[in-house]
Amino acid sequence: MNGGAVRVFAVCGGAATPALAGLRGHAEGTAVRCLRVGALAAVVQDVPAAQFTAEALRTHLSDRATLERYARAHHEVVAAVAAAGPAVPVPLTTLYADEARARAAIARESARFLTVLDRVRGRAEWGVKVFAAGPVPGPDGMPGAPPRSGRAYLDRLRDRQRGREAHRDAVxxxxxxxxxxLRATSAAARRLRTHGTDLTGEAQPQVLNAAYLVDAARCDELTRAVAALRTDPEFGPLVRIETTGPWAPYSFADEAEETDEAEETDRGGVDDDDA
Known part of the structure; x- marks a missing residue:
């Protein structure tokens, strides 16, 4: 394609033959194809360079409808590649000015890609999101008759604060x-940054956003573990658990054996205001 850029979706082993026929990819581009680079194969698409400049990408990604369309197209291709064997998804914005630059970049990263491919072989990613459930204790609107003294009012405030702290600790x-x-059923796990209610659309705060890399033979074990946790009476009044998957290993597309971002999110996003 004259004046074309190369968009990369995923990297797999050079011997892999993912089923790419019929995959549309981005509507602006040509057919999705494999680009062989040594022992690797990148699944790519030629797209018009003028529509995928840095400025154009910023415009596209700032528009929610366009971003969702790009994300769906990207995931469709990644899922097809992962269905054929181990694959390393690359970020949505991975774009090169031409094929030569794409080849050079993949060659530079070949050791990392091979390490990750070996690590995710025969495994899939499962997402688990946990939300606080039930009413959240608060300092206002305390039930009961008005306190008869300032001291009684302060005592009630202290009791309410203790209740909030106990609830937070229980969550x-x-x-x-x-x-x-769930880590006990997984080959690797990562706590990811939790999302606010403006992104989740949920009334209650998200208190855990995690990804688990699970051997294909243990996927049923993970789903049974989640089912048991959901029916545990200890958790019912406190949290609600949602799962997604199996997915291509988006959260494990680097060399790190395991990371835990919980410290960045206050142990999964639980704080005095959330729980």
């Missing part, structure tokens, strides 16, 4: 137990 303990239980 944190539930999150830690859920995470520990």
């Amino acid at each position: 944190r303990a539930a999150v830690d137990r859920i995470d520990a239980t």
Whole structure:
């Protein structure tokens, strides 16, 4: 394609033959194809360079409808590649000015790609999101008759604060137990940054956003573990668990054996205001 750029979706082993026929990729581009680079194969698409400049990408990605369309197209291709064998998804914005630059970049990263491919072979990613459930204790609107004295009012405030702290600690303990239980079924796990209610669309805060890399033979074990956690009476009043998957290993597309971002999100996003 004259004046074309190369968009990369995923990298797999050079001997892999993912089923790419019929995959549309981005509507502006040509047919999705394999680009062989040594022991690797990148699944790419030629796209018009003028429509995929840095400025154009910023414009596209700032528009929610366009971003969702790009994300769906990207995931469709990645899923097809992963269905054929181990694959390393690359970020949505991975774009090169031409094929030569794409080849050079993949060759430079070949050792990393081979390491990750070996690590994710025969495994899939499962996402687990946990939300606080039930009413969240708060300092206002306390039930009961008005206190008869300033001291009684302060005592009630202290009791309410203790209740909030106990609730927060119980939610944190539930999150830690859920995470520990699911890590026991997984080859690797990562706590990711939690999302606010403006992104989740949920009324209650998200208190855990985690990804688990699971051997194909243990996927049923993970789903049974989640089912048992959901029916545990200890968790019912505290949290709600949602799962997604199996997915291509988006959260494990680097060399790191395991990371845990919980410290960045206050142990899964639980704080005094959330829980």
